[in-house]
Amino acid sequence: MDKVVEHYGVMLSESTIARITEGHAQAIFEANPPAQGWPTQPGISTAIIVETDGGMVPIVEIDEKRADKRKGKKLLWREAKYVLHTRRGVKH
Numbered sequence: 695m696d697k698v699v700e701h702y703g704v705m706l707s708e709s710t711i712a713r714i715t716e717g718h719a720q721a722i723f724e725a726n727p728p729a730q731g732w733p734t735q736p737g738i739s740t741a742i743i744v745e746t747d748g749g750m751v752p753i754v755e756i757d758e759k760r761a762d763k764r765k766g767k768k769l770l771w772r773e774a775k776y777v778l779h780t781r782r783g784v785k786h
Contacts, residue, residue, distance in 0.1 A: 695707070695708050695711060698711065701750055701771055741781070742779060742780070742781050743780050743781075744777060744778070744779040745777070745778045745779075746775060746776070747775070747776060748773050748775045748776070749773070749776075750771045750772070750773055751773070751774045752769055752770075752771060753769075753770045753771070753772050754767050754769060754770075755768045755770055
């Protein structure tokens with residue numbers, strides 16, 4: 695809840711945040727339900743494992759109109775996404 699206020703300036707209760715998050719998770723689950731049963735054919739020999747995350751990064755914006763560039767700076771926050779992936783052989 696504190697991060698939502700800090701980054702977006704919006705005050706939401708924890709239960710509202712949980713309800714919205716769970717609603718998105720339900721929509722994703724319904725759009726792509728998990729496969730049922732066991733596979734009948736051998737799988738592939740290589741698997742790609744991917745993890746995506748994000749974080750807020752501080753950005754300093756400088757007022758170019760000022761003669762002294764050290765003054766008049768503005769701190770902004772932007773979201774940065776990063777991805778970690780690896781390729782692994784799969785034994786059958």
